[in-house]
Amino acid sequence: MLSVILKRLLLAVPTLIGVVVVTFLLTRALPGDPAAYFAGPAATKQAIEQVRAQLGLDKPLPVQFVRYVNDLAHGDLGNSLTTGQPVLAELRSRLPASAELTLLGLILSMSIAIPLGILAATKPGSIVDHVCRIVTTAGVSLPVFFTGLILVYVFYYLLGWAPAPLGRLDVFFSAPRTVTGFYLIDSLLAGKFDLFRAALAQLVLPALTLAIFSLAPIARMTRASMLSVLASDFVRTARASGLTRYTVVITYAFRNAMLPVITTLGMVFSFLLGANVLVEKVFAWPGIGSYAVEALIASDFAPVQGFVLTMAVMYVILNLIIDLLYGVVDPRVRIDA
């Protein structure tokens, strides 16, 4: 098991090297001149050149690259020019914010989509099936900023159930001591239940927005996968042996149908993690998506590179976890690994 993990991590090294090279070159190829941007609109030519020299951007590309890699090897992702903060510190505070939001959204989505998909598959053409289709189609066809705004309008403005959509915590609370970076977990570890409630209250609406959006792929995949498994020979054997419907559907069919669902989950998770900029904007969420986009607009290289690299690492880890999960579910995969 351990050797498999190690082997997979080693295999990821070339990928990461590739990511480092490509992001470096791409950020340099982007339109926009960071020196001109930071020197300000009124700056003279000399001033711009001075800034350029300060940033080290006057050196040839290979030299810049070597410097970048050298910094990287020392765990230095550089400083953001817009905020002046080290990129590593910012990512460290923002990644958990994004991850917490995405995970909760995904869990919410799974707990609705998977049962819905199973029910729809066991009764194709029934009312449940139609409900499943309508709900998922509606969820995926509404843009997230729209669903987000509707939710804010209804639950904050009209009903007043939800707190103001202003980030991870109400202004009256201060963040718990960082252990995992997840406020829900950290507040519980600190034993502060009111803090937990406050953090959860902030999370519910954005997480719900993400969940509504990601219902469709998960429910659809569950349904399709269940349909094909339910039609297979071993399900017929299970039925012919007089097993109860529950055993047949859950123990026999669903466990087999899980493999494609797990793959979909992984894809949805990694997509949401980096791509929910709009949700972060609507709820003023201090996540990595909005951080990266803002840096990109400002031609601020260091955060963009740091972001892409972080996502690449996350992706590698996520894929590893999915492959390991595969092995847990399916003994045939274990042999191949």
Place this chain on the structure above:
Amino acid sequence: MVAVALLDIKDLTVEFHTRRGIVKAVQHVNISIGKGETLGIVGESGSGKSVTSYAVMRILDRAGSIAEGSVTFSGIDLRAAPEEQVRTMRGREMSMIFQSPRLALNPIRKVGHQIEDVLKQHAQADSAQLTNKAIEMLDHVKIARSRERYHAYPFELSGGMCQRVVIALALACRPQLLIADAPTTGLDVTTQKAVMDLVTELTRERGLSTILITHDLGLAATYCDNIVVMEKGRVIESATSTKIFKKPSHAYTRKLMQATPRPGSTLRGLLPEGEAPPVPQKIQMVPREQKPLLEVTKLVKEFPRKGLQASLSRLLGPKPAPQPENFRAVDGISFKINRGESVGLVGESGCGKSTTSMMVMRLIDKSEGAIMFDGEDIGDIAPREFAHTPFRRRIQMVFQDPTDSLNPRYTAARAIADPLLRMGGIKGAAAIRGRCEELAQQVGLPTDLLDRFPHQLSGGQKARVGIARSIALKPDLIVLDEPTAALDVSVQAVVLNLLQDLKDSLGMSYLFVSHDLNVVRLLCDRVIVMKTGQIVEQGPTEQVLFEPQAQYTRDLLAAIPHPPA
């Protein structure tokens, strides 16, 4: 005659609601079976034999339903009984074993646990005894090292072993009725015999009633007291086995019997009377001394032993014995095929016959040895390059599954034209179409079917398309990889005759790979018997099959079901 039948099917009609309307898969069927009796239901695909059994078990698809008639099982009306009552009866009162045993088991659940599921469901053992009871069941179906096999997953077991597990599953709760739905399809003859003997032994021991559903009349007659023959959803004949074999009263039964290859039948004799085509003109082969068309010498194929094999040995043995690095699938075999000759390659699954045919086809590399084709060494040409040599068009292949070996998005004409387009040297759509029609006529495929897609053709028609494709380039040698294994016997009879006629009229040679000795006997001049990568016996067909020298050949022959004469 038994006073009260255990299972009584009266006037059963099963309907399926499809997009094209209602299809009656079974119509007005009457079947009755007494306690301890064995009944065979025989019919070709689409005869409704499986649907009948699903209706009895009430496990029809959602689209299917019992439209008329009644099914009574020891006094209980199964059609009217609530689902919950029928469910508790499944597995406990009546159970079923299926074809393709590997697929019939949950691939990701240990076989022991699958048996336990059934035991637990029907409260046959309390949880403390479950494991022991499951292992006991594995012992019952004669699975060696049952305690280890309890932890095995289906993919770690052979096909025959999986079928034993399915039998254990079915018999775990001591039912009164066992329905066996083509339980030996896809298994080797010796495995088939072992499985059938096991079923017979267990059912006799427990006084079970058995329904054996099969397309093989010989198998049914060997193991059943009574036989019901079905065609197109209706029972057309029902009698004792001996009677049906001596005096089949219905024309269809006679046709079916005739089409089943048996010792003593001839190729032409398989076809119904009056339908045998005239023997085509044989090309006069100039009887000159010539080099053999194909000469294989000391051919070896080794595969690295890794993955499944290695893991299996690690799993099963406490300390794996040091094994050679490589696994020899084909172990130094030599044989020849002359021009116009057809040679049968016979053996059970895993004996290396498919690997051999793949090497002769130059689809995979050989490890050692030589393959001489028409005096030239083709063994050293890499498979990737072989397609670009002029030899490719001279060696062609017909595949096992007529459906899977056709591109579902190509029409029949396009499929046949494929080799012509690649290396036929014919230019122009009209010329190619002309050649396709010519080929279609040669293989007896009506030319108006040429524009259909595979799913619009019957099994026999698809087989003809595959054969037309293989002869399109006028090859000298055709490798036939069990070309009739997926076909009904009556279709098989026609296809075998077609192959024989084509060989005679085009002067081709065949390498006929098969596990069915009766089929090989009809079509082949010489037979090669393989076992674990080696040739155990080869010689003229009559000699090998009637005076076998090797013990293994004798075992193979003995395993073929021998219906009461």
